[in-house]
Each structure stands twice: as structure tokens, then as C-alpha cells.
Amino acid sequence: MKRVIFHVDMDSYFASVEQQANPKLRGKPIVVTGRPTIRSIVAAASREAKKAGVRSAMPTWKAEKLCPGLTLVPGDPDKYEWVTNNFFSILRSYSSRLEPFGVDEAFLDLTPSELDLSAPERIAEEIRRLVSDRLGNWITCSIGIARNKLLAKLASDMNKPDGITVIDDEDVDSVLSNTPLTDLCGIGSRIERRLNRMGVSSIAELGEYPEKELRREFGVVGAKLKLMGQGKDPRPVLPAGYSEEVKSVGNSLSLPDYKRTPERAMPILFKLSHQVGYRLRKRGLAASTIKLSVRDGEYNITGKQITLGRHVDDGNEIYSACLRIKDKIGFPATPTMVGVRASNLRERNTLSQPILPKWREREKLLAVMDSVNEEYGKETLYFAAQSGSEDLLPSVGEFRRPGDLGPSQG
DNA sequence: TCTGGGGTCCTAGGACCC
DNA sequence: TCTGGGGTCCTAGGACCC
Numbered sequence: 001m002k003r004v005i006f007h008v009d010m011d012s013y014f015a016s017v018e019q020q021a022n023p024k025l026r027g028k029p030i031v032v033t034g035r036p037t038i039r040s041i042v043a044a045a046s047r048e049a050k051k052a053g054v055r056s057a058m059p060t061w062k063a064e065k066l067c068p069g070l071t072l073v074p075g076d077p078d079k080y081e082w083v084t085n086n087f088f089s090i091l092r093s094y095s096s097r098l099e100p101f102g103v104d105e106a107f108l109d110l111t112p113s114e115l116d117l118s119a120p121e122r123i124a125e126e127i128r129r130l131v132s133d134r135l136g137n138w139i140t141c142s143i144g145i146a147r148n149k150l151l152a153k154l155a156s157d158m159n160k161p162d163g164i165t166v167i168d169d170e171d172v173d174s175v176l177s178n179t180p181l182t183d184l185c186g187i188g189s190r191i192e193r194r195l196n197r198m199g200v201s202s203i204a205e206l207g208e209y210p211e212k213e214l215r216r217e218f219g220v221v222g223a224k225l226k227l228m229g230q231g232k233d234p235r236p237v238l239p240a241g242y243s244e245e246v247k248s249v250g251n252s253l254s255l256p257d258y259k260r261t262p263e264r265a266m267p268i269l270f271k272l273s274h275q276v277g278y279r280l281r282k283r284g285l286a287a288s289t290i291k292l293s294v295r296d297g298e299y300n301i302t303g304k305q306i307t308l309g310r311h312v313d314d315g316n317e318i319y320s321a322c323l324r325i326k327d328k329i330g331f332p333a334t335p336t337m338v339g340v341r342a343s344n345l346r347e348r349n350t351l352s353q354p355i356l357p358k359w360r361e362r363e364k365l366l367a368v369m370d371s372v373n374e375e376y377g378k379e380t381l382y383f384a385a386q387s388g389s390e391d392l393l394p395s396v397g398e399f400r401r402p403g404d405l406g407p408s409q410g
Numbered sequence: 411t412c413t414g415g416g417g418t419c420c421t422a423g424g425a426c427c428c
Numbered sequence: 429t430c431t432g433g434g435g436t437c438c439t440a441g442g443a444c445c446c
Contacts, residue, residue, distance in 0.1 A: 013446095034414055041414045043446090056446080061411055102417090102446045188444050219421075221443090252415060289438085299413070307438065339415085344438095 002169075003111045004120050005237060007144040007152035008091060008127065010104035011161035014044035017083050018073050020136035030071040033060055039254055043075055047161055083135055090130050094123065099238045105156075107149050109237035120145050124164045150233035151175075153185050172231045176203040184228050191218075191225070203229055246283065251275045252293065252339025260297075262331040265338050269322055272340045274315030280342060281370060286311035286351060287342030290321035294339075296332035303339075304329050311346050314366060318342060 010016065014032035019025045029049035033040040042063050045054040052067035064070050084103045092098050097109035110120060124143040131141050144155025146167040154175070155165040167175055181192045181203055198217065200206050206229030214222030227233065251272045255265060269292075280286060290312075291305035304325045312318060322340060354360050 039411085039414075043414085057414075059412065059414085104446080186444070190443060221420080247418070250416075254414060291439095301441090303440075305439065337414090341417090 001111060003109065003147050005146060005149055005152040006108040006110055006120070006124065006127075007101075007149065007156040008106050008108060009142050009144070009153075009156040009160075010087065011140045011142055012044055012046050012050070013104035014075055014080060015046035015049070015073075016139045017080055018076075019046060020138040021079060025071060025073065026138060028071060029054070029067050029069065030073055031060065031063055032073050032075045034075060039256065040072075083139070086135055087131065087141075090127065090134060094127065097237045097239050107152065107237045121164055121166060128162070128164070148231075148233035149235055149237065150184065150186075150228060151231055154179065154183060157183070173204070176207065176229075176231050179203050181206065186224070186228060191221075194218075195225075203231075205229070207231070246285070246345065248341050248343035248345065249276055249279050249283070249285070249287070250291070250339060250341030251279075252337060252341075254295075254337045255335060260334050260336060262333070262335060265331070265335045269338050269340065270315075270319050272338065273319035273322055276340050276342050277313055277315030277318050277366075278370060278373075280313040280345075281348075281366065284348050285345045286313040286348045287318075287345050288312070289342065289344040290318055290325070291341040291343065292322045292325040292329075292339070293337070293341065294332060294335050295337035297334035297336060299336065301337070302329070305341075305343075307344065311344075311348075311351055313348060314362065 015030055018030065018032055019028075025046075027048065028046070029052060030046045031042045031049055031054060032044045034043060040060045042054060042056055042058045042060060044056060045063070049063070049067055049070060052070075054063045054067050054070070060072060064072075080103060087104070088098065088100060088106060091106055091108055095108050095110050099107040101107060110123065124145060128141060128143065132139060140162040142156050142160045142162060143164045144152045144158070144167070145165070146152040146155050147169060151167045151172065155167045158165045179202075181187050181195060181201070182189065184203065187195075194217065195201070195206065198209070198213070200209055206225060209226070209229065211223060211226045214226050216222070218225060253268055253272060255268065259265060259268065288309075288311045289305055289307045291303050293301055293303035295301045306321060306325055308317075308321060312321075318340060354363060
């Protein structure tokens, strides 16, 4: 049966949520940023800012240059999570075959077997109305409808913001011949460059290119590219719950100029390790693999991971794993980014209880710290970095107020 | 004043086991 | 004594997405 796939994509997501929440921001060019530092980038731009040429992932200094009078709003993840949950539950009322794609997008399988869909556009119209009714007038979405996920995603981008686009089977060829390669989800700049070198510069050409050659160049990916070039995509919409399980938890930070030495990077690594530990505990998870990533002065990223014999959720243990890795691979002279990622996750309550009394003590201490921090704000309490310490149980008597991070306190 | 921060998936090779 | 084939786990790195 011919499938009917929707791709629903929120418009200027974080920025719209902020405008909805704060009337003073409405109708104005704003961008939502990460942390409010000089090196921050645009996470989302309001439509007013987009008109001035501001785009996601642009450094904020550049955005301000393009758009004088731009308002920078620091992101508020809790707010977005609330909106996201409501958004998905609206969609879920149309089909249980819902696949979230990031926080502000989802695929929906509305193939008529489940719902009498004489006119998919009418359903799309209804979804759009419901989203604005329930979440607020400033929050809108665009919807793409096609026979598969690849085309539905392409379609939702064609009439943004607040638009509905259908790609019928008859239109597929003409749409693909007019679309740049990188508009397809799955083709980034690297693959585009390699395709260009092979003489392929449009989606239509990709679809006609011999599969054998594509396989020789790209391996397994080549076969997928061939299908993409033809507008084909057999992937099913994976129902919610199937892919919601988190696979890894990590934090990273670009270093300001004055922290770009191995010595100055270590306290940051320590702090990141504790952030990862906290996030694991909050989710009731523990990890057995720890990966340390470092970007050097030339912006090359290298990483090394180790798998421990047991699962951990304590920042100190994560940090000491990082130290072990660092001892093995060394550190670039000018680190520009450090990151810690924990994977091989298991739910904590499926693990055996700690045996040694000191471990149990440690667990209690962390629980107390976490609850204090939740009540009085992040980083009210945290461990002072003990550089070079590999002790799994450093003394914990010494607490310190935050203040050694960030250029403003430098 | 170039280039954030959170992720996922895939591949290929090596180690190790039976 | 040159030696299979399957399976799993681990690791490094690449590519991509929002």
C-alpha cells in the first residue's frame, strides 16, 4: 500500500517558545543562544532575525553584526521540554506511529489503514491549528506530506514557516531535479564534495548514477545514496518508545583563549565529568564506557575511550577514567575543546548494590549534593578540583562556590 | 572574533572465545 | 602444523543531524 508519511517541523522552535513566553520579544529579531559567552552560537533565530540573514549555528557576534538591535536570549531547556512533550502528545492523538526526530520534529505514519484519510491536507491543517491553539499563537509548525520519510522531510522545509507541502508521486521527479543535494537529510557537505568530484551535482544525477560505482566509493552508504537519488526510502516510521532510549550522555566545552593549556583545561574536564555524573544519576543510569575527546589548535578532534569493569555514575570516577586516558594519549599543547561522554549505559536499579561501606557513604553524599543543587540551583555545591588526584574517594569536606569558570570571572 | 554543544549511526580492525 | 568460521566486545574515526 502506498504510505502516507507526515513530517511535522516546528518553526524557529526555541525562538518561538521564547516569544510566546515573553510578549516583549514578539515581533522582534531575537536569537536563542547557549551559554551567554562571547564564543556562543545561535541555537535558533526568530523569523524577524532570519530576515536579516541570521542563521542557526552562526557565531553570535556575526549575528549581531548582520542584525543590529538583535536580542540574545539564553536558552531554557526546561521550557522547551514542556512544549516538546505537549507537541508530541498532540501528534500522538493522530497516530501511534510517531517517531520523534530531535526535540522539535517528528514523523507520523498516517497510512489510511489506521485512519480514514481522504484528504491528508485536511489533517495537516487540523494539526497546525491544534498546535497553535494549545501551545500559543506564536508557536507554529510546517508540515510535509509524501510517501516516505525522505520526501516528507524535504517537503516540510519547502514552505516554511507555517506551511503545508505535499509531494505527490507525479511531482517527485521535478522536485528532485530542482533540489540541491544537501537538502536531502543524510547528505552533508563532505558527501556532497565527494559526489561533485564524481561529476554528480544534482539529486537527479545521483539517482541515475551506477550503483556499483557509488558502492565502490561509499561502501554501504553508496546503496543508500542511490535510493535517495531516486526519492526512495523504505525506512519505516519507528513508533515512539522504540528509539527513545538514551545511548550516551556527554558534555563538552570550547575553551576560551586563556584556558587553552593542558593545566587550565583539567579543572574544566573535572567539572564536565561531574556534570556527566549528575546527568546520569538524574536519569537513574550508570555507564561503563568513558570517552575523552580533545580538539587541538588546528581544530582536529581526537578521542579515546575506555571500558571499565563496572558501571559508574560518580563524577570522580568518570574524571579518573579521563585521567587514565589522558596519561595514555597525552594532551595537545593548545587544547581548544574538551569533552567527556559516557556510554554503555544501564539502569542503575538493575545493578548490584555497592558492597563496601565507603561506597555506600559516597552514594549518600552524592544524593545529598544533588538534592541541594536541585533546590538551590545548579552548582551551589560541587567538588573542588583536585588536580592530578586519581583517588576514587577524595576528601569531600572542601566545597567551594562556583566562580572559576567563565571569562567574566577570569 | 571563524568554527557550540547535544547527540546518533556506521565501519573496520583487533582481541578473544569456542 | 598455516590455520576454519562464527560470534561478541571493544576501540577509533568519520559523517551526519538539530
